[in-house]
Amino acid sequence: MTAQIIDGKAFAAALRARVGGVATAFETASGRKAGLAVVLVGEDPASAVYVRSKGKATLAANMASFEHKLPADTAQADLIALVDRLNADPAVDGILVQLPLPAHLDEQAVLLRINPNKDVDGFHPVNAGRLATGLPGFVPCTPLGCLMLLQDQLGDLSGKEAVVIGRSNIVGKPMAALLTAASCTVTLAHSRTRDLAAHVSRADIVVAAVGRAGFVKGEWLKPGATVIDVGINRVEGGLVGDVEFDSAACVAGAITPVPGGVGPMTIACLLRNTLVAAHRNAGVELDEAAL
Numbered sequence: 254m255t256a257q258i259i260d261g262k263a264f265a266a267a268l269r270a271r272v273g274g275v276a277t278a279f280e281t282a283s284g285r286k287a288g289l290a291v292v293l294v295g296e297d298p299a300s301a302v303y304v305r306s307k308g309k310a311t312l313a314a315n316m317a318s319f320e321h322k323l324p325a326d327t328a329q330a331d332l333i334a335l336v337d338r339l340n341a342d343p344a345v346d347g348i349l350v351q352l353p354l355p356a357h358l359d360e361q362a363v364l365l366r367i368n369p370n371k372d373v374d375g376f377h378p379v380n381a382g383r384l385a386t387g388l389p390g391f392v393p394c395t396p397l398g399c400l401m402l403l404q405d406q407l408g409d410l411s412g413k414e415a416v417v418i419g420r421s422n423i424v425g426k427p428m429a430a431l432l433t434a435a436s437c438t439v440t441l442a443h444s445r446t447r448d449l450a451a452h453v454s455r456a457d458i459v460v461a462a463v464g465r466a467g468f469v470k471g472e473w474l475k476p477g478a479t480v481i482d483v484g485i486n487r488v489e490g491g492l493v494g495d496v497e498f499d500s501a502a503c504v505a506g507a508i509t510p511v512p513g514g515v516g517p518m519t520i521a522c523l524l525r526n527t528l529v530a531a532h533r534n535a536g537v538e539l540d541e542a543a544l
């Protein structure tokens with residue numbers, strides 16, 4: 254093995270500590286805590302674990318956490334009514350509706366209902382449009398965390414060849430937009446891409462977000478490439494990413510592990526986005542670049 258292991262867990266802990274410090278200053282300046290509301294519909298055990306760890310991290314960063322647990326058979330109108338109440342609540346700066354929702358609910362309609370200025374997930378089409386056009390808004394937490402790890406690892410990304418594998422609204426598309434804004438030459442690959450290995454072999458940066466265990470092989474990589482593995486796949490024996498770790502670690506210059514890579518960054522960036530929302534909502538100034 255030659256690759257450096259990118260310690261997302263440690264980077265996320267440092268980010269959460271910085272957020273906690275600024276959150277304390279925000280409370281002094283505004284007379285209230287920054288607040289995050291998390292809505293969980295149904296009893297999916299994995300979702301319940303994530304929601305609990307988000308709540309814990311929110312409190313540890315000196316922010317207020319509001320958890321709303323609704324039964325699996327919640328009606329669309331009741332979920333929309335809750336979103337409306339959270340939109341109107343001045344103690345709530347950020348709203349996260351845990352996905353996926355039960356199949357009878359219209360996910361798109363719920364996301365559209367969230368006030369874009371409280372949309373700390375960055376899933377509202379208004380925020381997708383802001384990202385695409387370079388306006389200030391909210392960037393989805395997972396790709397934001399990936400960008401931070403890449404900039405920490407490589408410094409200026411300008412001119413680098415980046416291949417993003419996966420075109421979801423939550424990871425692939427916003428990741429491609431962020432790398433484009435950072436002046437990379439970006440290839441957005443997906444399930445219909447022909448000769449993916451040839452694209453990957455030219456990349457200085459590979460971001461894998463396909464949701465298939467061990468899909469990206471080490472032999473595809475350019476020696477020294479930086480590999481960001483967004484995948485979280487449950488297999489016999491634990492969690493694995495979308496990159497075949499052992500073969501990739503022999504070729505890459507640096508690689509994120511699963512777990513302990515991108516996952517912890519997602520939660521740290523959620524706290525960061527919530528704190529940014531609080532400053533904007535309260536009209537308190539913040540040097541966002543320093544967070």
Ligand SMILES: Nc1nc(=O)c2c([nH]1)NC[C@@H]1CN(c3ccc(C(=O)N[C@@H](CCC(=O)O)C(=O)O)cc3)C=[N+]21
Nearest residue numbers: 303349350351352353374512513514515516517519520
């Ligand atoms: N509206 C919404 N926003 C989300 O951001 C959102 C969501 N819905 N639904 C579910 C996914 C998943 N997600 C993760 C967050 C943290 C880890 C994480 O911290 N993982 C750790 C440990 C994982 C474990 O041990 O189970 C790691 O990779 O090291 C993983 C996954 C956020 N999501």
